[in-house]
Amino acid sequence: MGYRVHGVGKWHLGTQTEVYQPRKGLTHFMVFITVWVIIILITQSNMTGGNLDGKQSKISKTFHFDLKEGEIFKEMHDEILGKHSTDLYTDKAVEVITEHDKAQSLFLYLAYTAPHSPIQPDQTTLETENQHIMDDDKRKYGALVTHLDSGFGKVVQALEENNLMENTIIIFLSDHGAPVLKHCWDCTGGSNLPYRDGKFTFFEGGIKSASFIWTPWLKEDLKGFHSPALLHVTDIYSFIKIVSSETVSGIFNKDVDGGMFLYNAVHGDHSGRETLVHNLVLPVEKPRYYCSGTQPVPSNYFVIRHGNHKLFYGDLWGWCSSHLVVEPCPHLLNYNGSAVMLFDLERDPQEINNIAEEHTDIVDMLVGLMGPFKKAAVNEWVVLEI
Numbered sequence: 001m002g003y004r005v006h007g008v009g010k011w012h013l014g015t016q017t018e019v020y021q022p023r024k025g026l027t028h029f030m031v032f033i034t035v036w037v038i039i040i041l042i043t044q045s046n047m048t049g050g051n052l053d054g055k056q057s058k059i060s061k062t063f064h065f066d067l068k069e070g071e072i073f074k075e076m077h078d079e080i081l082g083k084h085s086t087d088l089y090t091d092k093a094v095e096v097i098t099e100h101d102k103a104q105s106l107f108l109y110l111a112y113t114a115p116h117s118p119i120q121p122d123q124t125t126l127e128t129e130n131q132h133i134m135d136d137d138k139r140k141y142g143a144l145v146t147h148l149d150s151g152f153g154k155v156v157q158a159l160e161e162n163n164l165m166e167n168t169i170i171i172f173l174s175d176h177g178a179p180v181l182k183h184c185w186d187c188t189g190g191s192n193l194p195y196r197d198g199k200f201t202f203f204e205g206g207i208k209s210a211s212f213i214w215t216p217w218l219k220e221d222l223k224g225f226h227s228p229a230l231l232h233v234t235d236i237y238s239f240i241k242i243v244s245s246e247t248v249s250g251i252f253n254k255d256v257d258g259g260m261f262l263y264n265a266v267h268g269d270h271s272g273r274e275t276l277v278h279n280l281v282l283p284v285e286k287p288r289y290y291c292s293g294t295q296p297v298p299s300n301y302f303v304i305r306h307g308n309h310k311l312f313y314g315d316l317w318g319w320c321s322s323h324l325v326v327e328p329c330p331h332l333l334n335y336n337g338s339a340v341m342l343f344d345l346e347r348d349p350q351e352i353n354n355i356a357e358e359h360t361d362i363v364d365m366l367v368g369l370m371g372p373f374k375k376a377a378v379n380e381w382v383v384l385e386i
Contacts, residue, residue, distance in 0.1 A: 002105050003105045003107045004100065004101070005107045006106070006108045006109070007109040007111070008092045008093050008096065008108070008109070008110050009089045009113065010111040010112075010113050085112075085114065086112060086113075086144075087151065089110060089111075089112055090155060093110050093158070096108055097158040100162070102162070102163070106164070110155065112148050112151070114144040115145050115148065115188060116188070117179070117187070117188050119140045119141060119188055119189065121140050121141075121143030121144045121147060122143065122147045125146055125147045125150075126139070129143060129146045130142040130146060135189070137187075137188075138189045138191075140189060141189035141190055165216065167216075168215065169213065169214070169243060170213065170214040170215070171212075171213050171239075171240075172211060172212050172214075173209050173210070173211035173236075174209045174210050175233075176198075176199050176206055176209060177190075177192040177195070177197075177199055177205045177207065177209070178190025178191060178198050179199035179200065180197065180198035180205070180326055181199075181324075192204075192206070192208070193205075194349070194350060195350060195351075196327055196351050196352075197325060197326050197327060198326070200324045201324055201325055202278045202279050202303040202312070203351050204345070204349065204350075213266055218266065219267075219268065221268075222266070227265045227270045228270050229262075229264075229265045229270040229272025229273075230261075230276060230305070231261055231265065231273065232273065232276055235259070235261045235262035235273075238259060238261075238263070239260075239262040239263050242260065261273055274306060274307060275305070275306045276304070276305045276306075277302070277303075277304050277373050278305060278310075279303045280302040280303075280373055281299045281300060281314075282374075283299055283300040284300075298315065298318045299315070299318075300315040300318075301314025301315050301316055302374070304369060304370055305345075306365070306366055306369060308344050308346040308347075309343070309344060309345070309362055309366065310342070310345055310351070311340070311341070311363060312339075312342075313338055313363070313370075314338055315338075316329065316332055316338075316340070317332065317339050319339075320332065320339075329341065330351075330352060330353065330354035335360065340354075340356040340363055341356060342355050342362060343355065
C-alpha cells in the first residue's frame with residue numbers, strides 16, 4: 001500500500017534466528033533487542049554487561065542494533081553512550097518524521113521502554129518534577145512517566161511542524177498494568193487502583209491499559225469520550241488495516257483479521273466484543289519461571305470474559321498461592337475438581353466477591369465457550385525455522 005514502515009524502541013519477540021528478528025516489511029528499525037527488556041541509561045558498563053540497581057544486566061552491545069533497508073544489523077555503541085533511552089527513542093522518531101518524504105505514506109511504531117524496570121529516571125527530571133510526591137519509588141516512577149510524556153510531546157510537535165497532522169492517526173497505549181510485587185525486581189512504584197493486583201495476573205489491575213486514539217476526523221462528541229466497548233489490543237491490527245486500505249476493495253477480511261470493534265468505536269459504535277479469552281495455560285511438564293527465575297509460573301487454568309462476567313477456572317490453588325498474586329484470592333469454589341472464581345465486573349470491578357457458588361449456570365456457560373479455544377490450543381512452544 002506504499003507505506004514506509006519505521007520502528008523505534010523495544011523488540012521483545014525473540015532473537016534466536018532471523019525469523020524472530022524485525023527484518024521483514026520494515027524500512028528501518030532502530031531497536032534494542034534485550035534479554036532484560038530495558039536499559040534506561042546507556043553507559044559503558046551497561047553495554048558490556050554491567051550492574052543495574054544491584055542486578056546483573058545481562059546485556060551486551062550486540063543486542064543494540066540499527067537496521068536499515070537492505071542492510072544487515074549495524075551495532076550501535078559510541079553514538080548512544082550517555083543517553084537516556086527515552087531521549088534516544090524520541091530523537092530517532094523525530095528524525096524519521098522530519099526526513100520523511102511526504103509523497104509517501106508513513107507508519108511509525110514507537111515503543112518506549114519507560115516506565116519499565118529498572119527504575120533509572122533522567123536526573124534533571126527527577127530533581128525538578130513531581131516534587132509533591134513524597135514516596136521515593138513513586139517519585140522516580142513519576143519522573144520516568146513525565147520524561148516519556150515530554151518525549152511524546154516532541155514527536156507530536158514534529159508531526160505538526162512537518163504538516164503531517166491533518167491526515168495522521170495516533171494510537172497510544174501501555175501493554176499491561178503496573179507491576180506491584182514488592183519482592184520482585186520488576187516492581188516499579190506504579191499503581192493500578194482502584195483495580196486489584198497488577199502485571200503477571202489476569203485481574204483487572206494487570207490487564208487494563210491506559211490508551212487513547214487521536215485523529216483530526218474524530219467527531220466532536222467523541223473527543224475525550226471514554227468508550228465502554230470491550231476491546232483487545234489485537235483490535236488495533238484490524239483497525240490499522242481498515243483505515244489504511246479503505247479504498248482497496250476486498251483487502252480486509254473481518255473473520256480472519258479480527259473484526260471491526262475498534263474501528264466501530266472510533267466512529268461511535270461502542271458495542272465492542274462480547275467474549276474475550278484473557279489466558280489459556282495448558283498443563284506443562286516442566287515449570288517456567290518469572291522474577292529472575294525464582295518463581296514458577298502456574299499452569300493448567302484459563303480466564304475468560306463474556307459480557308460483564310469474568311471466570312477464572314482450573315488449578316487456581318497453585319495460581320492463588322503463588323507470589324504472582326498480591327492480595328489473597330476470594331473464596332475459591334471447588335467445582336468438578338477445579339478451583340473457580342467468577343466476578344460480575346459491572347457490580348464488582350475490584351473483583352472482591354466470588355459469585356461462582358451462586359451462579360454455577362454462568363460458570364457452565366463460560367466453560368462451554370472455552371471448548372473451541374482449548375481444542376485449538378498448542379501445548380508446547382513452537383520454534384519456527386523459516
